[in-house]
Amino acid sequence: MTTTFECNYNLHMDMKKLNLILNTLFISLLVIGSTQAQSIRGKLIDPKTKKPVEFAVIGLFKAGSTDQTKAVGSATTNLDGTFVLPNLPFGKYDLVASMIGYEKKTLKNLDVSAARPNLNLQNVEMQSSVVNLDEIVVEAKREFIQANEEGIKVKADNNISQQGGSALDILRNIPGITVDNDGNISLRGTSANILINGRNSALTGTSRGGGLETLPASAIKDVNISTNPSAKYDAAGVGGVINITLKKGVKTGTNAMITIGGSNNGRYNGSVRVNRRSDKFNWFASYDVRRNFRRVWFDNERETFNDFSRSRFLIQDRDGERIDNNHTLKLGGDWFIDKKTTLSIEGLAGISKQDEPEFLISRFGSTRTVLDSTLFTFNDEKEDNLTFEGALIFTRKFNRKGQKLNFSISANIGTELETQDVQTDLFEVGTTDVLNSQILQRSANNNINNITNIQLDYTHPLGKKFSMETGYKAIIRDMNLDFDQEVFDEITQTYQFDATLSNEFKYDEQVHAAYALFKGKLNKKIGVNFGLRAEQVLLTAKSDNAEPFTNNYFNLFPSARIVYNIRKGEFIKIGYSKRIRRPRFRLLNPFRDISNPNNIRVGNPELGPELTHSAEIGYNKIWNKFSFIPSLFYRHTNNVIQRFTTQDPNDPTVFIRRPINLGTSTSYGVELILIGNITKWWDFNASYSFFNQEIDARNAETDLITSSTSWNARLQSNWKLGKRTSFQLTGNYRAPIVRAQGTRRAFYALNFGFRHSFWNKRATFGLVFSDIFDTREFGFDALTDEFTSSGRYKRESQIVRVSLTYQIGKRFKTSIKKGRGNRRRRRR
Structure with missing residues (x-):
C-alpha cells in the first residue's frame, strides 16, 4: 500500500509563496550582478x-x-x-x-x-x-564561503553569530549541512565522513556528532566540504566529506590570544592560545573551557490500531536538563628541518562531564480524552568522557616541482562512562497520588573507543601538466561497550545484578585502502581528475546476548571530475564518485535500550553497508560584486539504512525501533549559493536547495514506497558600521520531508551576532543572540497500518552570549585601508 502524507493547505500555500520569493530574489540579484x-x-x-x-x-x-x-x-x-x-x-x-x-x-x-x-x-x-x-x-576580509574545484571552504572566523559556541553550532550554519536533535550530522540529507585535520578522530568515531559539541568554535580555522571527493579521500560518507581544520600557531615571534565569555543560565567559556615561531621551529598550545546548560523537552502521542485495551493511547512528556563541563588542551609543534622537509607533532586531551536529570510522564488510556493510568519515571544520568589524541606528520618536498611525500600516524583513545539511576512509579488507575508499584534500577555503561590512522600519500609529476598520486590508508577501530544493569530487590533491600538486561559488545573494524589518482590539464581550459580506490573491510563483533558475527567485504570506488575553465573566475565541473556508508557499532549492537520502556531502541548486527552512486554538475561564476555557485546533483543508493518502528508481538503497548536496510533510494535536486558584496559596508551569502527523494522500502513492508520534494534555504547578511564594528544576521529554514514511515516537520531559526574591536584592534567584544524567536525544534509525524504517532523534541536554543578577546604579540603590521590608503610598517 502506498502511503501519502499531505501538509495542510495554508502551510502548503505559505511554502509556495516563500519558494517564489526566494527564487525571485536569486534571479534579481543575478541580474544586478551581471551589470559590469x-x-x-x-x-x-x-x-x-x-x-x-x-x-x-x-x-x-x-x-x-x-x-x-x-x-x-x-x-x-x-x-x-x-x-x-x-x-x-x-x-x-x-x-x-x-x-x-x-x-x-x-x-x-x-x-x-x-x-x-x-x-x-x-x-x-x-x-x-x-x-x-x-x-x-592584512586588514581585508576573506569571504565566508570560497569555491574551488573540490567543493567549498567555509571560514569559521567570519561566522560572528557563533562566537562562544561549539563545532556543531558552526556546522549548523553551513550550506548543505544538517545537525539533528541528537547531534547526528548529514550532508545534503545523508551521511557524511567527518574528519578533523584530515584524520578520523575519537570525537567523530561513533555514529553521533555529539563529541563535536565539546569542541569549541573558536578552535576551528575552516571547514572544507566536498560532495564528490576524489579517490584520495575515504569512500565513507554517502553525502561526501566534511573536513574540520583546527587552528595552530602560524605567526612568527611569540603571540597569545585570550578569550572569556558567558551567557544566561550560568553558561561560560574561556580559552588561551599561545604560539612561538622561529625559522626552525613553531610551537603552539591552547586551552579551552566551556560550561553549557540546556533545558530539554520532548512530547509524544501514539495510537495503536490493533490494541483495544486501556493502553490504546499513549501520551508522553519529558522534561530534563543537560549540564556540560568541558576542558580541551591542544599542544603541537613543527620542526622545519630544511626548506623542503617538515616534521610535526600534535596532541589533544579532552575532559567532559555531563549531568542529565530528566522526568518522564507516560499516560495510558482507551481514548485520547480518557487517560486512566500514569507512569512516572525519573532518570538521574551522568556521563564522564576522556579523549586523548596524538599525531605525527612528516612532509617532504623534492627538487622536482610538484613531487612530494606525506606520511602520518595518529592514535585516538576515547572513554565514556555513563551511569543512570532510574525510579519508576506506577500509580493506581485513575489516580496520580496512590502508588501501585515502584521499580528502582541503576546501570553503568562503560564505552572504550580506540582509533588508529596510518596514511601515506605520494605525488609524482608527469611532465609539466599532469601528475599521479597514490597512497595507502589504514583505519583500525577497536570499541568495547560494557553495560551492567542492576534492579533493587525489595526482599534483600539491595541492588541485584540482572544478566538479562546487561550486555557486553565488542566491535573491531579494519579498513585497508589503496588509491591511484591521475590529474592535470589537457589544455588551458580543461582539467581532469580520475581515480580508483580499493577498500577491504574486516569486521568482527561479539555480544553476550547474540552470536558472534563477521562481515568482511571488498569494494572498488571510482571517481572522476572534469573542469572546464570558461574564463578567469568562471568554470564548469562534472563529477562522479561511488560512496559507502558503513554501519557504526551503535547501529549494530543488538542490546535493547529500555530507558523509555514503551519505545525501545535496539541495534541490528545483520545490517549491511549502503552503497551510493553520486553525480554532480557544478558551475562557478565571479562578477564584480557577486559570486554564483549552482549545482545539480543525483544520487542512487542501495541498502538504505533507516530506523524502522514495529510493534512488539508480545506487548502491544511497546514499540521497537531498529535500523534496517530498507531497499533503494533515489534523490536529485539543485543547490544554489550566491555571495554578494553589495557595498563597502554590506555583504551577504545565501544558499537554496531543492530536491526530490524516493524511497522504495517494499522489502520491509508490502508496497511501501514514499516520494516527496523538499527544500532548504539559508541567508547570512553582514553589515559594517565604521572600521571596527560589524553585525551579522543568519536565518535558515528546512522544509518538511517524507521518511519511510512518516514526515519530518519543518525547522527554522534566526541568529544575530555583533562584534566590535577596540584598543587598536587588539581587543574584540562579541555579542550573540541565538534563535531569536525560539523556534528551533524538531518534530515528526508517522502513520502505518499498526499505529499513528507524532512528537516534538526541543533543546533550549534561545541563548544570549557575550565574549571578550584580547591579542598579545610583538609584530610588524602592514595595512592598506580604503579611505586612508597609507601603507605603513611599524613595530608593536
Whole structure:
C-alpha cells in the first residue's frame, strides 16, 4: 500500500509563496550582478613555483600620488590568486600588492578609459622575499564561503553569530549541512565522513556528532566540504566529506590570544592560545573551557490500531536538563628541518562531564480524552568522557616541482562512562497520588573507543601538466561497550545484578585502502581528475546476548571530475564518485535500550553497508560584486539504512525501533549559493536547495514506497558600521520531508551576532543572540497500518552570549585601508 502524507493547505500555500520569493530574489540579484562597471582584474603568481599567491592585499591609488594617503579601492586575492577591483571611475591608477614572504609589487599608470573600461592585467608576478618579518596583518576580509574545484571552504572566523559556541553550532550554519536533535550530522540529507585535520578522530568515531559539541568554535580555522571527493579521500560518507581544520600557531615571534565569555543560565567559556615561531621551529598550545546548560523537552502521542485495551493511547512528556563541563588542551609543534622537509607533532586531551536529570510522564488510556493510568519515571544520568589524541606528520618536498611525500600516524583513545539511576512509579488507575508499584534500577555503561590512522600519500609529476598520486590508508577501530544493569530487590533491600538486561559488545573494524589518482590539464581550459580506490573491510563483533558475527567485504570506488575553465573566475565541473556508508557499532549492537520502556531502541548486527552512486554538475561564476555557485546533483543508493518502528508481538503497548536496510533510494535536486558584496559596508551569502527523494522500502513492508520534494534555504547578511564594528544576521529554514514511515516537520531559526574591536584592534567584544524567536525544534509525524504517532523534541536554543578577546604579540603590521590608503610598517 502506498502511503501519502499531505501538509495542510495554508502551510502548503505559505511554502509556495516563500519558494517564489526566494527564487525571485536569486534571479534579481543575478541580474544586478551581471551589470559590469569599470574594473581592474588580474592574477598574482609566484614566478618560481608558478602557483597562485593567495590572500595577498591589493591597494589601488591615484597615479602619481607621492604619499598615497588615500586608496581608491582594495581587494584580497582568492585561492586561485585572482582579484577584482570594481566600480572604478575613468582615470589612471597605481596598483600595490603586498603579501608576507613576497616583495611589494607596484604597477604604475594603469589606464582605465572608455577604450579599455575593464582592464585585465593577466598574470602579475610577485618575487619571494628574503626578509624575515614577524608578521603581516592584512586588514581585508576573506569571504565566508570560497569555491574551488573540490567543493567549498567555509571560514569559521567570519561566522560572528557563533562566537562562544561549539563545532556543531558552526556546522549548523553551513550550506548543505544538517545537525539533528541528537547531534547526528548529514550532508545534503545523508551521511557524511567527518574528519578533523584530515584524520578520523575519537570525537567523530561513533555514529553521533555529539563529541563535536565539546569542541569549541573558536578552535576551528575552516571547514572544507566536498560532495564528490576524489579517490584520495575515504569512500565513507554517502553525502561526501566534511573536513574540520583546527587552528595552530602560524605567526612568527611569540603571540597569545585570550578569550572569556558567558551567557544566561550560568553558561561560560574561556580559552588561551599561545604560539612561538622561529625559522626552525613553531610551537603552539591552547586551552579551552566551556560550561553549557540546556533545558530539554520532548512530547509524544501514539495510537495503536490493533490494541483495544486501556493502553490504546499513549501520551508522553519529558522534561530534563543537560549540564556540560568541558576542558580541551591542544599542544603541537613543527620542526622545519630544511626548506623542503617538515616534521610535526600534535596532541589533544579532552575532559567532559555531563549531568542529565530528566522526568518522564507516560499516560495510558482507551481514548485520547480518557487517560486512566500514569507512569512516572525519573532518570538521574551522568556521563564522564576522556579523549586523548596524538599525531605525527612528516612532509617532504623534492627538487622536482610538484613531487612530494606525506606520511602520518595518529592514535585516538576515547572513554565514556555513563551511569543512570532510574525510579519508576506506577500509580493506581485513575489516580496520580496512590502508588501501585515502584521499580528502582541503576546501570553503568562503560564505552572504550580506540582509533588508529596510518596514511601515506605520494605525488609524482608527469611532465609539466599532469601528475599521479597514490597512497595507502589504514583505519583500525577497536570499541568495547560494557553495560551492567542492576534492579533493587525489595526482599534483600539491595541492588541485584540482572544478566538479562546487561550486555557486553565488542566491535573491531579494519579498513585497508589503496588509491591511484591521475590529474592535470589537457589544455588551458580543461582539467581532469580520475581515480580508483580499493577498500577491504574486516569486521568482527561479539555480544553476550547474540552470536558472534563477521562481515568482511571488498569494494572498488571510482571517481572522476572534469573542469572546464570558461574564463578567469568562471568554470564548469562534472563529477562522479561511488560512496559507502558503513554501519557504526551503535547501529549494530543488538542490546535493547529500555530507558523509555514503551519505545525501545535496539541495534541490528545483520545490517549491511549502503552503497551510493553520486553525480554532480557544478558551475562557478565571479562578477564584480557577486559570486554564483549552482549545482545539480543525483544520487542512487542501495541498502538504505533507516530506523524502522514495529510493534512488539508480545506487548502491544511497546514499540521497537531498529535500523534496517530498507531497499533503494533515489534523490536529485539543485543547490544554489550566491555571495554578494553589495557595498563597502554590506555583504551577504545565501544558499537554496531543492530536491526530490524516493524511497522504495517494499522489502520491509508490502508496497511501501514514499516520494516527496523538499527544500532548504539559508541567508547570512553582514553589515559594517565604521572600521571596527560589524553585525551579522543568519536565518535558515528546512522544509518538511517524507521518511519511510512518516514526515519530518519543518525547522527554522534566526541568529544575530555583533562584534566590535577596540584598543587598536587588539581587543574584540562579541555579542550573540541565538534563535531569536525560539523556534528551533524538531518534530515528526508517522502513520502505518499498526499505529499513528507524532512528537516534538526541543533543546533550549534561545541563548544570549557575550565574549571578550584580547591579542598579545610583538609584530610588524602592514595595512592598506580604503579611505586612508597609507601603507605603513611599524613595530608593536
